Amino acid sequence: MQSKPTTIKEIARILNISPSSVSRGLHDHPSIGAVTREKIKQLAKSLNYEPNKAAILFQKGKTYTIGVILPELSEHFFSIAISAIEDEAIKKNYTVIFAQSHDRYELEVKLVEKMKNQRVDGLLVSISKDTSNFDHFEKLNSFNIPIVFFDRIPPFKNVHYVACSLETATVKAVNYLLRKGHRSIGMINGPNTLYASAERKDGYKQAITFNRLKFDPSLIVNCDLTEQGTIDAVEKFLNHKRKPTAIVAFNDYVALFLIKYLKKLNVVHNFDIVSYANLPIISYLDHSPIASVEQYPYLQGQKAINILLDLIHSPNVKHQAYYNTIVDADLIINDVSA
Amino acid sequence: MQSKPTTIKEIARILNISPSSVSRGLHDHPSIGAVTREKIKQLAKSLNYEPNKAAILFQKGKTYTIGVILPELSEHFFSIAISAIEDEAIKKNYTVIFAQSHDRYELEVKLVEKMKNQRVDGLLVSISKDTSNFDHFEKLNSFNIPIVFFDRIPPFKNVHYVACSLETATVKAVNYLLRKGHRSIGMINGPNTLYASAERKDGYKQAITFNRLKFDPSLIVNCDLTEQGTIDAVEKFLNHKRKPTAIVAFNDYVALFLIKYLKKLNVVHNFDIVSYANLPIISYLDHSPIASVEQYPYLQGQKAINILLDLIHSPNVKHQAYYNTIVDADLIINDVSA
DNA sequence: CAAAATTAATCAAACGTTTGCGTTGTTTTC
DNA sequence: GAAAACAACGCAAACGTTTGATTAATTTTG
Numbered sequence A, B: 001m002q003s004k005p006t007t008i009k010e011i012a013r014i015l016n017i018s019p020s021s022v023s024r025g026l027h028d029h030p031s032i033g034a035v036t037r038e039k040i041k042q043l044a045k046s047l048n049y050e051p052n053k054a055a056i057l058f059q060k061g062k063t064y065t066i067g068v069i070l071p072e073l074s075e076h077f078f079s080i081a082i083s084a085i086e087d088e089a090i091k092k093n094y095t096v097i098f099a100q101s102h103d104r105y106e107l108e109v110k111l112v113e114k115m116k117n118q119r120v121d122g123l124l125v126s127i128s129k130d131t132s133n134f135d136h137f138e139k140l141n142s143f144n145i146p147i148v149f150f151d152r153i154p155p156f157k158n159v160h161y162v163a164c165s166l167e168t169a170t171v172k173a174v175n176y177l178l179r180k181g182h183r184s185i186g187m188i189n190g191p192n193t194l195y196a197s198a199e200r201k202d203g204y205k206q207a208i209t210f211n212r213l214k215f216d217p218s219l220i221v222n223c224d225l226t227e228q229g230t231i232d233a234v235e236k237f238l239n240h241k242r243k244p245t246a247i248v249a250f251n252d253y254v255a256l257f258l259i260k261y262l263k264k265l266n267v268v269h270n271f272d273i274v275s276y277a278n279l280p281i282i283s284y285l286d287h288s289p290i291a292s293v294e295q296y297p298y299l300q301g302q303k304a305i306n307i308l309l310d311l312i313h314s315p316n317v318k319h320q321a322y323y324n325t326i327v328d329a330d331l332i333i334n335d336v337s338a
Numbered sequence C: 001c002a003a004a005a006t007t008a009a010t011c012a013a014a015c016g017t018t019t020g021c022g023t024t025g026t027t028t029t030c
Numbered sequence D: 001g002a003a004a005a006c007a008a009c010g011c012a013a014a015c016g017t018t019t020g021a022t023t024a025a026t027t028t029t030g
Helices: A008-015 A018-028 A034-044 A053-060 A076-091 A105-117 A135-143 A167-180 A194-210 A227-239 A252-263 A280-284 A298-312 B008-015 B017-027 B035-046 B055-058 B076-091 B105-117 B137-145 B166-179 B193-211 B227-239 B252-264 B280-284 B295-313
Strands: A065-070 A095-100 A122-125 A147-150 A160-164 A185-189 A221-224 A246-249 A272-276 A291-294 A324-327 A331-332 B065-070 B095-100 B120-123 B146-148 B160-164 B187-191 B220-222 B248-250 B272-276 B291-294 B324-326 B330-333
Touching: A008 A034, A008 A291, A018 A034, A053 B008, A053 B055, A065 A076, A065 A105, A065 A147, A065 A298, A076 A095, A076 A298, A095 A105, A095 A291, A095 B076, A095 B095, A105 A122, A105 A135, A135 B035, A147 A298, A160 A167, A160 A298, A167 A194, A167 A246, A167 A291, A167 A331, A185 A194, A185 A227, A185 A324, A221 A227, A221 B105, A227 A252, A246 A252, A246 B166, A246 B227, A252 A280, A252 B280, A280 B324, A298 A324, B008 B035, B017 B035, B055 B146, B065 B076, B065 B295, B076 B295, B095 B105, B105 B120, B105 B137, B120 B187, B120 B295, B160 B166, B160 B248, B160 B295, B166 B187, B166 B193, B166 B248, B166 B272, B166 B291, B166 B330, B187 B193, B187 B227, B193 B220, B220 B227, B227 B248, B227 B252, B248 B252, B252 B272, B252 B280, B295 B324
Parallel strands: A065 A095, A065 A122, A122 A147, A147 A160, A160 A324, A185 A221, A185 A246, A246 A272, A272 A291, B065 B095, B065 B120, B120 B146, B146 B160, B160 B324, B187 B220, B187 B248, B248 B272, B272 B291
Antiparallel strands: A291 A331, B291 B330
């Protein structure tokens, strides 16, 4: 025996009124009398009425669904960010669908297309690390689907985004190392396609020059964020004429690769390491980074979806202004000896 | 300018045929001639026609959506499992919505209700660790919404589920420790509400008695899987008259807590540790578990959703038989000295 | 060659909800 | 006391797609 869910029609039939009145009654429309309204609501409750979402979606042409595209769910940052997105969405009665680009541009393009076909009301995106072309996002404009980028954002301002000021954070990080006496600081940076890479570089430069030191570009090396890429980067430092005594790693995963390799070479104690992400797991390492930049994924996710919902609900005016939201990043000190 | 998406009606109007013919043409219905069919398909393609999913859902009374409820997305196991679910869903043109119970029973109940109201076609569930009442799942039966449990499953057989044989895995783990010469092996088990706890216990007992050793129940202690709970558990071992030389931890997170605490007490080298989950991060620890049980989350997720899709597509017969799928778990040896 | 079968398409209803407009009565206003 | 205002509800269309029933034209069959 499968029970058919209750419909508005059935309530109308039982109460001998029209379906439209039931609909209006349930929505507190002023043209329905208080008595009728209460009768409707009571019966609806007792019959366990739940609006058929599919019918509403169809009728309104909205899906109350927002899409999320991010590189890797198993990265701690994103798993937390999406938790925030989900929490907020549930509150506002939106449904979230998500997909992973696995950091591949072509997959990202396909997913954006998929999301469009799913008729999402809006999109939250953290771009893949080899995305340098953004046409697939621009297409959505003509369909009036707003996009908010978060964390991994495109390198221009005329989009909505939420991100950390990694530049400021990097200044803090480098300053911290300088205060600890380091004079040659290496940086393992990400690919140049990432805006975050530029920010880290700028922050590094800024801190160095502000402290009246000479900026040496060869102390910043790019890396594809894989384990092998990290090893290649480290090698450059080890062979450097001004061998660094401290290293700023692109994120905690890179830091892990880095530490593993340095341990293998038995030189891990020659380096102070600072990283980004502040993974909880990091504190369990023996030789962990002495500091890590916390990027507040939950907060970022929260802000991003709230901006998106705002865009969805705002009238169809072309936004001249873009939301460019910066979340403060903090340097978390793990160094017990500090 | 916002383009309205192309509809069947419009294609029909342009081609001077009826909407129903267009629909049938697109679905290769035999009653549409080959010429007309091709004309329809070509025009549809050139107009970038995409079926309005909302309309189809509404019409068919199906949502092509499956719900996933799991305890914590930031747990590596689940983030991998849901990746598998998502991958399979995309292939079959299903949409996945998910929610986290954060290991709380009341939240889980609400989420199940939410999913029901969203009219999901089916549900994939990994139950929270303090769920001992299963009425909220039984309600879904009358709505004909199939459920497949995975990993964290209820303690009875008359449901569909996919899980590891943790019993077998535990036998392997304990045998491994016994072969390494350990004669007093502690186990930090989970709450008794979890079926997985019973399995671990049984496996432990089985390995011990099979090796003609005496089973000492006080060497198995329950734990709520928090850091403090783990510390409390360890304390019992440290004060035990037959102080264990090896410990089987409930999972890698517990192992982390455990190792951290033992390090603090400077006794970490007195113990061999075996754990479950095989977190990638574990290998970066200095003193990591010498072995870990791999539960193949991707495979479990894959099997679970395929079973669910099977149930969804199968005719409305009451299944007398239940899918009780066991995925083999393997003991992965990390011990370099082994 | 009439009857039956086949082919190719159309018609109309249906899914559940929302909403602009119209229709009743009843009450207020000057 | 007639006109205007209002309160409370019903009617019907609309959203896009699918599908059972129907029709019309063509072909096959005995």
